[in-house]
Amino acid sequence: MDKNSATGLFLISALILVYLFFFSPKQADVEKAKKQEAATAAARTATKPTPGVPAAIATVPVGGIIPDAPLDSAAGPVQAVTLQNADLTITLSSRGGRVTAVRLNKYKTFFGKPLNLIDAQSARLDTRFRTVDGKTIRFSDLNFQPSAVTTTGPAQRVRFTASVAGGTIVQTYSLPADSYELAYDLRFNGLERTVAQEPLTITFLDRVRQTEQDRKQNRNHSTINHYSADGSHTALAEASDKPEESKAEGTVKWAAHKHDFFVAGLIADGQPFSGGTFNTAVPDENDSTFIKTMSTTLTLPVAEVEQGRGKFRYFFGPNQFNLLKAVTPGFDRNVYLGWGLFRWVNQFIILPVFHFLAQFISNYGIIIALLVLLIKLVTWPLTYKTYESQARMKVLKPEIDAIKEKFGDDATKVQQETMKIYSTFGVSQLSGCVPTLLTLPILFAMFQFFPNAIELRQEQFLWAKDLSSYDVFAKLPFFVKWYGDHVSMFTLMMTASTLVMTWQSNQVNTAMQGPMKFYSYLMPIIFLFVLNSFAAGLTWYYFVSNVITFAQQALTKTFVDDTKIRAQLEANKVKNKDKKPTGFQARIAEAMKASQEREAQAKKPGKA
Numbered sequence: 192m193d194k195n196s197a198t199g200l201f202l203i204s205a206l207i208l209v210y211l212f213f214f215s216p217k218q219a220d221v222e223k224a225k226k227q228e229a230a231t232a233a234a235r236t237a238t239k240p241t242p243g244v245p246a247a248i249a250t251v252p253v254g255g256i257i258p259d260a261p262l263d264s265a266a267g268p269v270q271a272v273t274l275q276n277a278d279l280t281i282t283l284s285s286r287g288g289r290v291t292a293v294r295l296n297k298y299k300t301f302f303g304k305p306l307n308l309i310d311a312q313s314a315r316l317d318t319r320f321r322t323v324d325g326k327t328i329r330f331s332d333l334n335f336q337p338s339a340v341t342t343t344g345p346a347q348r349v350r351f352t353a354s355v356a357g358g359t360i361v362q363t364y365s366l367p368a369d370s371y372e373l374a375y376d377l378r379f380n381g382l383e384r385t386v387a388q389e390p391l392t393i394t395f396l397d398r399v400r401q402t403e404q405d406r407k408q409n410r411n412h413s414t415i416n417h418y419s420a421d422g423s424h425t426a427l428a429e430a431s432d433k434p435e436e437s438k439a440e441g442t443v444k445w446a447a448h449k450h451d452f453f454v455a456g457l458i459a460d461g462q463p464f465s466g467g468t469f470n471t472a473v474p475d476e477n478d479s480t481f482i483k484t485m486s487t488t489l490t491l492p493v494a495e496v497e498q499g500r501g502k503f504r505y506f507f508g509p510n511q512f513n514l515l516k517a518v519t520p521g522f523d524r525n526v527y528l529g530w531g532l533f534r535w536v537n538q539f540i541i542l543p544v545f546h547f548l549a550q551f552i553s554n555y556g557i558i559i560a561l562l563v564l565l566i567k568l569v570t571w572p573l574t575y576k577t578y579e580s581q582a583r584m585k586v587l588k589p590e591i592d593a594i595k596e597k598f599g600d601d602a603t604k605v606q607q608e609t610m611k612i613y614s615t616f617g618v619s620q621l622s623g624c625v626p627t628l629l630t631l632p633i634l635f636a637m638f639q640f641f642p643n644a645i646e647l648r649q650e651q652f653l654w655a656k657d658l659s660s661y662d663v664f665a666k667l668p669f670f671v672k673w674y675g676d677h678v679s680m681f682t683l684m685m686t687a688s689t690l691v692m693t694w695q696s697n698q699v700n701t702a703m704q705g706p707m708k709f710y711s712y713l714m715p716i717i718f719l720f721v722l723n724s725f726a727a728g729l730t731w732y733y734f735v736s737n738v739i740t741f742a743q744q745a746l747t748k749t750f751v752d753d754t755k756i757r758a759q760l761e762a763n764k765v766k767n768k769d770k771k772p773t774g775f776q777a778r779i780a781e782a783m784k785a786s787q788e789r790e791a792q793a794k795k796p797g798k799a
């Protein structure tokens with residue numbers, strides 16, 4: 192590994208570490224967490240649960256999220272109604288005429304249990320409005336009468352009706368076959384003189400349960416996204432341990448609670464919501480039931496409801512890009528694929544190739560290996576350029592060694608003469624690292640693709656039970672700081688292959704000496720700790736990438752002839768005999784010359 196390659200490696204490693212520092216989940220400060228836990232415990236002690244209300248709902252959570260009215264305020268018998276298709280089982284209650292539970296029929300938790308996206312203990316959907324005399328009426332205070340479930344075409348339909356002040360409130364739900372969407376229609380009939388002309392408020396309180404292997408990742412990937420009618424997307428910070436809040440400045444087209452790999456969303460049909468407030472909070476560590484609390488409050492003009500335009504849709508389903516893209520504009524933003532260029536790479540390159548391969552191959556470990564092979568083939572010209580640059584540096588090594596021997600400890604002079612050699616032989620210092628840097632978008636895109644791709648969820652390969660989470664080859668009886676309590680074999684394999692590759696490069700390129708040589712071995716060790724808790728698909732990807740790189744280097748070496756390169760460099764030397772350095776090399780030469788003049792000036796008598 193020559194100096195240019197080492198520089199490229201340093202830049203890549205630095206960028207990766209910076210990326211991981213800013214975009215990967217952070218460990219909360221212990222002392223701050225303890226103080227927050229104490230404050231939360233004190234607040235909960237001071238707040239007494241409402242009789243007859245589950246503690247999970249009655250307790251006031253942090254972050255400004257306010258619970259609903261007592262459940263036992265509605266009179267009359269409570270009836271449960273079920274709508275079901277191949278994808279969903281939805282339970283609705285006559286108390287409030289609202290959704291109380293949603294089960295995703297085709298999915299299970301990591302622990303093998305049915306996957307309930309929401310249930311009566313963890314979530315609360317409700318609607319409230321004000322009357323002309325200033326009273327607040329909640330749907331949960333009303334007992335609606337359900338109709339019989341009817342089948343209209345391929346859809347199941349049920350209507351809930353409540354009599355209020357001489358008028359009626361009618362809620363209609365319709366569940367199509369083979370769909371993750373639940374259509375909703377709200378109408379006020381004969382209530383014009385009763386209801387104040389203020390927006391009615393729809394609230395969605397959602398306490399997320401752990402459904403995945405990695406509790407921390409499950410929590411840090413759960414957040415609220417919302418999309419304005421003007422096309423702007425906003426998301427609350429996923430990995431924050433502090434209460435987060437966002438208020439929509441204008442109308443809202445949709446809002447969604449993202450549960451790592453699943454989504455519960457509300458989507459306006461026609462008239463958008465007139466406003467919205469969104470909150471998230473992380474419960475204290477003693478709460479083993481829930482991993483995050485999310486709350487959405489949306490407003491809808493009463494006039495729209497009175498005129499029969501109070502319509503929107505619920506979406507309860509997997510966080511799968513192609514599925515969400517067809518729901519409504521911008522809804523695919525619930526799948527986090529990175530930002531900027533990295534999202535573009537994942538959306539238009541990685542995902543299409545991945546789905547294409549999945550049509551023919553069912554084993555996702557093999558699909559990942561083939562994905563690596565395709566990427567390596569496409570980027571081979573860049574790899575070839577890097578290897579060719581290394582070969583040029585190797586051929587010029589005798590000249591560089593002669594300069595070092597001649598000028599000894601005069602580092603500035605050594606650099607100046609080295610630059611002259613490069614200029615004379617037509618060699619660019621950047622030619623070795625620039626091709627490698629051009630592959631960075633793919634490198635960073637993978638860090639977001641593998642942990643967020645539901646296609647990899649619970650997909651087994653070799654000893655890994657879930658390629659979207661870390662593989663546990665061995666469980667440690669203790670916790671190691673910065674490493675964890677498990678051994679990821681894919682991460683070990685990736686680290687070992689990287690160390691072998693580094694050793695092989697250093698054997699061939701003896702120019703790597705001192706601190707740079709030490710650094711080349713240190714980085715793989717650092718990533719052993721950094722990536723131990725990352726998705727197994729990611730570390731398997733990089734292990735396969737290293738293996739293919741070995742093969743590429745062996746094959747490329749057969750095309751790179753040192754004798755021909757020497758002849759080419761000698762031809763460049765004749766051609767560039769009287770040519771002065773230009774561009775980047777000229778600027779470096781001028782900077783070195785100025786530095787040498789300053790050093791000489793400082794050494795003159797009378798200078799400090």
